[in-house]
Amino acid sequence: MPDLLAPFAYGYMVKAMWVSALVGATCAFLSCFLMLKGWSLMGDALGHAVVPGVALAYLIGLPFSAGAFVAGGLAALAMQFVRSQTRLREDAVIGLVFTAFFAAGMLLVSINPTSINVQSIVLGNILAISDWDALQVVVVSAVTLGVLLVVWKDLMAVFFDEAHARSIGLDPTRLKILFFTLLSAATVAALQTVGACLVIAMVVTPGATAYLLTDRFPVLLTIAVAVGALTCFVGAYLSYFVDGATGGVIVTLQTLVFLTAFYLAPRHGLLAQRRRREAAIVEAAR
Amino acid sequence: MVQTRAARGHHAGVEASLDVAGVTVAYPNGTLALENASFHLGPGTIAGLVGVNGAGKSTLFKAIMGFVAPSAGEVRIAGLPAREAQRRGIVAYVPQSEEVDWSFPVLVEDVVTMGRYGHMGFLRIASRDDRKKVDTALERVGMSAFRKRQIGELSGGQRKRVFLARALAQEGLVMLLDEPFTGVDVATEQAIVALMRDLRTEGHLMLVSTHNLGSVPDYCDEVVLVRRTVLAAGPTATTFTQANLEKAFGGVLRHFRIEGAALHDDDDRRSVTVLTDDERPVVFYGAEKTSDQPLPRASEENP
Numbered sequence: 001m002p003d004l005l006a007p008f009a010y011g012y013m014v015k016a017m018w019v020s021a022l023v024g025a026t027c028a029f030l031s032c033f034l035m036l037k038g039w040s041l042m043g044d045a046l047g048h049a050v051v052p053g054v055a056l057a058y059l060i061g062l063p064f065s066a067g068a069f070v071a072g073g074l075a076a077l078a079m080q081f082v083r084s085q086t087r088l089r090e091d092a093v094i095g096l097v098f099t100a101f102f103a104a105g106m107l108l109v110s111i112n113p114t115s116i117n118v119q120s121i122v123l124g125n126i127l128a129i130s131d132w133d134a135l136q137v138v139v140v141s142a143v144t145l146g147v148l149l150v151v152w153k154d155l156m157a158v159f160f161d162e163a164h165a166r167s168i169g170l171d172p173t174r175l176k177i178l179f180f181t182l183l184s185a186a187t188v189a190a191l192q193t194v195g196a197c198l199v200i201a202m203v204v205t206p207g208a209t210a211y212l213l214t215d216r217f218p219v220l221l222t223i224a225v226a227v228g229a230l231t232c233f234v235g236a237y238l239s240y241f242v243d244g245a246t247g248g249v250i251v252t253l254q255t256l257v258f259l260t261a262f263y264l265a266p267r268h269g270l271l272a273q274r275r276r277r278e279a280a281i282v283e284a285a286r
Numbered sequence: 287m288v289q290t291r292a293a294r295g296h297h298a299g300v301e302a303s304l305d306v307a308g309v310t311v312a313y314p315n316g317t318l319a320l321e322n323a324s325f326h327l328g329p330g331t332i333a334g335l336v337g338v339n340g341a342g343k344s345t346l347f348k349a350i351m352g353f354v355a356p357s358a359g360e361v362r363i364a365g366l367p368a369r370e371a372q373r374r375g376i377v378a379y380v381p382q383s384e385e386v387d388w389s390f391p392v393l394v395e396d397v398v399t400m401g402r403y404g405h406m407g408f409l410r411i412a413s414r415d416d417r418k419k420v421d422t423a424l425e426r427v428g429m430s431a432f433r434k435r436q437i438g439e440l441s442g443g444q445r446k447r448v449f450l451a452r453a454l455a456q457e458g459l460v461m462l463l464d465e466p467f468t469g470v471d472v473a474t475e476q477a478i479v480a481l482m483r484d485l486r487t488e489g490h491l492m493l494v495s496t497h498n499l500g501s502v503p504d505y506c507d508e509v510v511l512v513r514r515t516v517l518a519a520g521p522t523a524t525t526f527t528q529a530n531l532e533k534a535f536g537g538v539l540r541h542f543r544i545e546g547a548a549l550h551d552d553d554d555r556r557s558v559t560v561l562t563d564d565e566r567p568v569v570f571y572g573a574e575k576t577s578d579q580p581l582p583r584a585s586e587e588n589p
Contacts, residue, residue: 036390150408153410159390160397161386164379164400164401166352166353167456168456169374214391216392216396
C-alpha cells in the first residue's frame with residue numbers, strides 16, 4: 001500500500017497539483033464557449049501553433065509566454081490571410097496552418113536540443129516545471145480567469161445572438177478578439193501542463209461533459225470549471241504513483257468523467273434517453 | 287461596453303424614427319446588394335418590408351443593424367447614427383428562427399433577461415426593476431408558464447414569442463422583426479399582430495419583413511417595397527398596389543389573373559388578380575384590392 005499522502009510531502013508535487021488545477025479551471029471555462037460555437041478544433045490548432053514561439057523563446061532566453069503569444073497571433077493572421085485569399089474551407093485552412101507551425105516548432109527544437117526537449121513540449125512537464133515558468137502559468141491563468149469572470153455574460157450574449165448583442169450596445173468583433181486572446185493565453189498555460197497534443201482535451205472535454213448535465217449557462221460554467229480543476233488536481237496527484245505523463249493521466253480522468261455523464265446524465269444521458277423512449281412506447285401501446 | 291444607467295434613461299425625449307438615405311451596399315465579391323435605397327418611417331408605425339428573396343431585405347436589415355457598412359448613404363435611427371442608437375439600446379431585433387442556436391443552454395427567462403443587459407451595469411447583474419420588466423414581457427406574450435424551459439423544447443410559435451418578449455424587455459423604440467410569421471400557428475400570428483398594435487399606440491416603430499403578402503394590409507400602416515433598391519415606400523393604401531407589387535415581384539411570384547367568361551356573365555371588364563409568395567396570397571379585383579378578409583390559398587390549377 002503506497003503512502004497516499006506522499007505527494008504532498010514534495011514541494012514540486014504540491015506546486016504541480018495547484019498549478020494544474022488553476023489551468024484546468026481556466027481551460028474549462030473557455031471550453032463552454034468553444035464547444036457551443038463548434039470551434040473546438042481551434043483549441044487544437046492554437047495548441048500546436050504556439051510551439052515554434054515557445055521553442056524560440058527558450059532558445060533566445062525570453063519568457064515562453066511571450067513567444068507563444070507572438071506565434072499564436074501569427075498563426076491566427078496566417079489562417080485569416082489564407083482563408084480570404086483562397087476558396088479553401090475553414091477546416092483545411094486550420095489544418096494547413098497549424099501543422100506548418102507545429103512542424104516549424106519541432107524542427108527548431110530538434111536542431112537545438114539543448115534548450116528544451118521535444119517530449120516536454122508534446123507531453124508537457126508540469127512535474128519538472130521551473131519556478132519562473134510556473135509563475136508565468138499562474139499569472140496567465142489567473143488573469144484569464146479574472147477577465148472571464150467579468151465578461152462571461154457579454155460573451156454569452158454574443159455567442160448566442162450576435163445581432164441582438166449589437167443591438168444592446170456590445171461590440172461582437174471586439175469581444176471575439178478578446179475571447180481568442182484569452183483562449184491563446186489558456187492554451188499556452190495548458191501547454192506546460194498537458195503538452196501540445198492534449199491541449200484540445202482541456203478546452204473541450206469539461207464543457208462537453210457539463211453540456212450533458214444542464215440546460216443553464218451559469219450551471220454549465222460551474223460544472224465545467226469544477227470538472228476541469230478537479231481532474232487536473234487529481235491527475236497531477238495520481239501521476240506521482242503511476243509514474244506516467246501527467247497530461248495522459250489528466251485527460252484520461254476527464255474522459256472517464258465524460259463517459260459517466262454520457263451514460264448517467266439525468267436528462268441528456270444515454271440511459272435516460274433509453275428510459276424515455278421505452279416509456280413512450282409503453283404509453284403508445286396502451 | 288460599460289454604460290451608466292443615467293446615460294440611457296428610458297429614451298426620454300427620443301422619438302422613434304428610421305431614416306434610410308441613399309444607402310448603397312456592395313459586398314466584397316462585387317455584387318451590389320442595395321443601391322441608393324431611401325425611405326423614412328416615423329413613430330407609431332407598423333411597416334411591412336416586402337420583396338423577393340435576394341431582393342436586399344436582409345441586407346437592408348444588416349445595414350440598419352450596422353453589420354454591413356454602406357458604401358454610400360446613411361442610416362439614422364431616432365435621428366442618431368445607427369451605431370449610436372444601438373449603444374443607447376434604441377433598436378431591438380427579433381431574428382429569424384433559422385438564425386438561432388436552439389440547443390444553446392439557456393432557459394426562456396435567460397433569453398428575455400438578455401434583453402435587459404444594455405440597461406444593467408458591466409457585470410450584467412439584474413436589478414429588481416430588470417426582473418420586473420422580464421416578468422412583464424413574458425406576461426405580455428403569454429409565456430410566463432414556460433419561463434423555466436430550455437428554448438429548444440418550445441414550438442415554433444412559442445419560440446417567436448420568446449424573442450418578442452426579449453425585444454419588449456429591451457424597450458427598443460425601433461423594432462426590426464425578421465419574418466415573424468414564418469412557421470407559426472394562426473393563434474400566435476394573431477397574438478403577434480395584437481401586440482404590435484399595442485406597441486404602435488405606445489409610439490414604437492416596427493419594421494417587419496414578411497412573405498405573407500395577403501396579411502400586409504391587415505396590420506401594416508406603411509409598406510417598403512424592395513428590389514435591389516427601395517421601389518416604393520409609403521402608406522399601405524397608396525403603395526401596396528397591384529402595379530407596385532408587379533414591379534417588385536415581376537416574374538417571381540405566382541401570379542394568376544382571372545377574367546372574362548371565367549369570372550363574369552356580363553360586360554364587366556374587371557378581373558381578379560392573385561399574387562402569392564407561397565404564403566397567404568394578395569387578391570386584387572379590378573383596380574382596387576377587394577377585401578381584408580383572409581382568403582383560401584390559391585391552388586396551382588387556376589388558370
